Amino acid sequence: MIPSTAQVMPRPGKMVSVRDLKFTYEGGVEALRGVNLDIHEGEMLAIVGGNGSGKTTFAKILNGLLRPPSGSVVVDGKNASSMTVAELAKTVGYAFQNPDHQLFSSTVEDEVRFGPRNLGYPEAEVARMAGQAMDAMRLGAIRGLPPLSLRLSDRRRISIASVIAMDPKVLILDEPTTGLDAAETKNLMESVSMLNREGRTIVLITHDMRLVAEYAHRVVVMSNGRVLLDSDVSGAFSDLALLRQSSLEPPPVTLLAHGLSDHGIPKDIISPQELALRLLMLRGERQ
Amino acid sequence: MTVFVDLYTDADTFLHRLDPRVKIVAVVLLSLLALIIGNLVHLLVLLAFVLLLLALGRATLSKTVFALKFVFRIMVMIVVLWPIFDPSGTPVLAELGPVKITEPAIWKGVAMAVRVCCLATVWYILMFTTSQRDLVRGLVKLGLRFDFGLALAIALRFIPTFGVTVESITDAQRARGLELDKGAPLRRSKNYVAVLVPTIVSALRTADMLSLALQSRAYGARPDRTYLRDLKMRWTDALALAVVVTIFAIPAIAKYLLDASL
Structure with missing residues (x-):
């Protein structure tokens, strides 16, 4: 290591x-x-x-x-x-890779409440925790819809919300x-x-x-x-x-930085902005 | 939870090479034989023969034990329950109210357990030595409609996949605080809804994709089918069939035509 x-x-x-x-x-x-x-x-x-x-x-x-x-x-x-x-x-909350492996309720709200309910919180507390989780994952608009009929990105948000609801x-x-x-x-x-x-x-x-x-x-x-x-x-x-x-494989911008390392670009660049900055600095040095 | 594994083991034995049709017929005949004979000694001989075949098919001990574990529980139940519910015969060994335990009933219970063991084990020979593809091909050649054969093949193929899915779903719900074995029976069966619904949904999604995949490969485009590998009876297959038919016919004739007690 x-x-x-x-x-x-x-x-x-x-x-x-x-x-x-x-x-x-x-x-x-x-x-x-x-x-x-x-x-x-x-x-x-x-x-x-x-x-x-x-x-x-x-x-x-x-x-x-x-x-x-x-x-x-x-x-x-x-x-x-x-x-x-x-x-x-x-x-420790664990949101599984495939959201369809945990969705089963008839509404998003019920789905998110499932976890805190299992942990034995009183119903008012369950509602509060589920509400917070739905806010965090921006599910307010679809809280009454059936989770399984929604698109993948929504199903994944629901599955994450259903885990963070247990705080x-x-x-x-x-x-x-x-x-x-x-x-x-x-x-x-x-x-x-x-x-x-x-x-x-x-x-x-x-x-x-x-x-x-x-x-x-x-x-x-x-x-x-x-x-x-x-x-x-x-x-x-x-x-x-x-x-x-x-x-x-590192992201393309890092690969580009590796390719340019002979010209004085450091190899540990991870964002396009950083690379742009380095290139500008290099140009300034050469001029 | 143990994930269900394919029972078939790839090997090159006499039983693996045998025409699947012969194996299917043989297994059916040997099962019938186990039902015809009721004598404990004869049943034990049959069981020994079946176990010998299992060994010839290179069934590993661990796999056989795994497969027979389920049967063993049923056998124990039969041995225990038979004498309690069958008061016939003498000598009477014990009597407790309406329950009468007799010596012949005990032996009969043991014989029934051996019979069940025969019936189960003989089908394991087929499952251990016949790939699912061959099994379905054999059934179709014996007259099963091809779509049914295909459906059977797909069902068998997806059992392990399904096991993995159920395991993953159970894990996902446990991670949300679900405790499956907690609470009163009613509450417990309610717990299983959280596993059952995603399982069914995932099965339906798989079936949907599968039917699209089949259609996109032109399944059903021609009414008559051709086969890449056709089944052909060789002389060894014929010989094996003859041997099994003989083994079946002698006790059957003895019992039903000559009224011998078996």
Whole structure:
């Protein structure tokens, strides 16, 4: 593991602390082979890696759906292995990749209320929590419609709202933007960023490096059940060989910066604005 | 939750190479045989024969145990319940109110359990050694309408996929605080709605896409079908069929024409 470099975010407390986590599925597939990772309160962490790298297994352990045979998982100061999935749901919310795997109610509002109801909150509190979650995911206009008849971007918002309605401190989003167009992605991620600015810790599981470049504070690259790299975003994108080893490709602007590195452009550029600025500076120097 | 796996194991054994039609007929005949004979010793001989075939088909022990686990529970139930409800015969071993336990009833219960085991195991031979494609091809060649055969093939093909979907849906709802096994029976069955509805919706969506995929590959464009690989009976198939028919015919003739007690 490469030690982390500079951090964009301040680091208040540890929200999740994982030590020497191993997991093997029935049938012998070793999904995790010793993962050490801290997730800090209030950060937006991206976990990236090719298919089968262990991202989803890791997420399922954080919210108790899978029980690790060895290693320790501490979530918000409590030992996760001694808590049930329902207990952990109050702390770690997990929005699944396919929203259709959780939608079943006849209205959006009912769907969002399902989680807090399961956790045993009184009905007035359930209504308040669901209302907040629907506001956060901008569902007010469609609260009375049947979720399953809505389009994918709406269904995904509903599935995320139904998880944040339980007011978890950590929100795990598994491939939240798959199948969404550019505008829908931007809309969704703006809502997610807002949740993050309000203090919620976000764990973003994704293949989309542009999403990572634009929104994440820190990147963890997983490969073959291990953490290959844990760094800030620009640091992660400067090591092209390592990314490709984990079946990942940095965003086009970073690739362009790599191509121009002989001309004095740094390799760790992650946004078009930054590249434009660098090019202008270079021109100024030459003149 | 264990995800349902395809029972078929790829191997190159005599049973794998056998014409699926012969295997289907053989399994039906051997099942009938298990129903015809009632004598414990004869049933045990039949069971030994079936287990031998299973071994010849290179069924691994773990797979056989997995498959027979369900049957075993039913067998235990039969062995326990049969003597309680069958008061016939002597000697009487125990009597408790209306319940009379007799020695012949105990043996009969054991025989019934062995019979059920035979009936189940014999079908595992077919499932273990015949790929789903061959199975459907065999049924269609035996006269099943092709659309029904295709529907069966698709249903079998989607069982594992479906298992994975149900597992994922259950996980997604548990992550929302749903505790499936909590509460009174009524409340518990209500819990399952949260799993059932997404499952049905996902099945309907899959069926919809599947029918489009079939149509886009011109399914049903011609009324008559041709086959890439046709089934042909070879002499080994004929021989196997003859052996099975003989094994079936001798006890059947003995019982129904010669009135032998089996």
